[in-house]
Amino acid sequence: MIATRVSCVLFILYSIELMNSNPEQTKIASTGIEGLDAVLKGGLPAGRFYLLEGAPGSGKTTVAIQFLKEGLSNGEKVLYVTLSETAEELYSVGESHGWDLEAMPLFELAQADVALSFDREQSILHPWEVELSETIKLITDKVEEIKPTRVVFDSLSEMRLLAQDSLRYRRQLLMLKQHFASKKITVLLVDDMTGNAGERDVHLHSLCHGVITLERKTLEFGGATRRLQVQKLRGVDFIAGFHDFSIKKGGVIVYARLTASNFHTPFVGEPVKSGIDELDKLLDGGMLKGTTTLITGPAGSGKTNIALQYVAEACKRGERAVIYEFDERIGTLLTRAKLLGFDLQQYIDADQLHIRQMDPAEITPGEFTCIVKKEVEECDVKMIVVDSLAGYISSMPQEKQLLLQIHEILSYLNQQGVVTLIINPQQSLVGTMSVTGLNVSYVADAVILLRFFEFEGRIRKAISIIKNRGGSHEDTIRELRIDSKGLRVGEVLNKFKGVLTGVPDFKGSSDQLLEPRSDEIQ
Incomplete structure (x- = not known):
């Protein structure tokens, strides 16, 4: 019977709230966290009750x-x-982020004169009944004194302990909600979920206008990762699902989940030249803007060198490019480029080229997505290289649906007219090769395949295009040479059979091959 009455009271309060709320007049209270405001489509509707829940250490x-x-x-x-928490503990949190919290009014209830003496045990009322009532009165009196528009309660587990009875605890929260709603105060209730056996309080969820849940996960290797989810937010079409976030010096950074269908920039799908006529002919004029090309082959076959060729040519045209390095060091990459005749440092100094060294043990999928999105929108990047897809996937082994997330990034880049090159190594070095678990059609619009083949006791390289969704392409297999003369594409290997298997059968002369190598670059 009592539970039924409580439910009726909750329903009546919610109905009154709906009748009194006018979406056109409701102000939006920014959270102060840019990414979180993006998830909330601007912020929290002002004058409401909100719950911020999560285990200790999650960032509440x-x-x-x-x-x-x-x-x-x-x-x-x-x-x-x-x-x-004490005032000293909160001020230390502020100092760690470089904040001066002296100007923020702080009501430390532990220091308040509640006067909970032992003689109350002789009263007709239980001592915990008096404690909770006086605690609520102290809080409301402080609110009347300061007249704030924003209030934070940290945390609700102490109120549960004072109430001891769940019915009385909920009744007091209802009274607080009524009190603050009448004064148009935006209230953020912080719950560490320790006072409810670690479970979510469904009654508290129904009472609040919105619920945000924070989670912290310790990985088997590397730092802890954090994510949040908006469980509910009445009257707001928020971005549902999980969103990665991190806590760095300066506060919380939320990486809102990317929905590629919400972004589209009109552009002309023109061919993008590599600077090598023979390579462009393989792709019927070149890669198209707004497409993703997968460059795949065994280690050392020249995948990164081909990507550098396109990047250097883009920079020569005055376009901006960025390389995300999951595998190789930046210094090694620049040295390799010099051997090919590319001085990438001049483009870095001119702010045309950014090379980002990605830390596999620290970055999350959401953070990587936001980094890419920021480069495109703020730096007007026209070409992006990810080296490599295998490095991206292996750097976050405990994350789920990584291929789906990279597909969302690529869809976004395609709609922005960006040329994206994804480097992905194949298993083994010679012989039959495979890319385990990779759906090529799902990831790429075009695929450049590289192979080793043997001729007269020497290892040579071959290149072919096995897919080009943006247009036609050559179905031939040509020799690839990378040396001090740069990157060169030779004639069709029409006298060979089985080149793509790595074990060719030669049936002609060596006239169609490039000259014997002298200073080939791997």
Whole structure:
């Protein structure tokens, strides 16, 4: 019977809230976290009750402080009510991010004069009933004194302990909601989920206007990763699903999940030249803008060198390019480029080329997506190289649906007219080769395949195009040479059989092959 009455009260309060709310007049309270505001489509509707939940160490306090700091920067009055942490602990959190929290009003309940003496045990009322009532009164009195527009309660587990009875705990929260709603105060309730056996409080979820859940996961190797999810937000078409976030000096950074279908920039799908006529002929004039090309082959066959050829030519045209290195060091890459005759440092100095060394043990898929998106939108990048896809996937082994996430990135880049080159090595060096678990059609519009083949006791390289979704392409197999003269494509290997298997059968003369190598570059 009591539970039924509580449900009725919740329903009545929710109905009153719906009747009193006018979407056209509701103000939006920014959280102070750019990525989180993007997920929330601007921020939190002001004057409502919100729940921020998560296990200890997930970043709740940092998010709460940033929420109040944003209010202060907008000239609002704010209040941080701490029921567990001391002022010194909160100030130390601020110092770690370079924040001065002295201007933020802080009500430390542990220091408040609640006067919980032993003689109350002789009262008719239980001592915990008096404690909770006086705690709520102290809070409401402080609110009346400061008159804030934003309030944070950190955390609810202490209120549960004071209430002891779940029914009384919910009733007090209902009273608080009514009190703050009448004053148009935006309230953020912080819950560490320790007072409810680690489970989500469904009654609390129904009471709040919105619920944000933070999660922290410790990996088998590398740093911990964090992600958040908006469980509910009434009246807002937020971005659902999980979003990666990190805590760095300066606060929380949220990497909103990318939905490629929301982005499209009109462009002309013109061919992009490599600077080598024979290579462009293989692709019927060159790669098209807004397409993804997969360069695949065994290690040392020249995949990265072909990508560098396209990057150098793009920079010569005055375009901007970026290379994301998951495998190779930047210094080694620049040395390799010099041997090919490319001085990439001049383009780096001119801010035309960015080479990003990706830390496999620290980066998350969401962070990588946001880095790519930022490069395109803020730096007007026209060509992107990912070296390599295998490095990207192996750097985050405990993440799920990585191929789906990289497909979303590539779809976004294609709609922005960016030329994307994905380097991916194949298993083994010679003989039959395969790319385990990779759906080529799902990832790439065009595929450049490289192979080793043997002739007269020497290892040579072959190149062919096995797919070009953007147009026609040669179906021939040609020799590839990479040396001090640069990258060269030879004649069709029409006197060979079985080149792609790595074990060719030669039936002609050596006239069709390039001259014997002297200083070939791997």
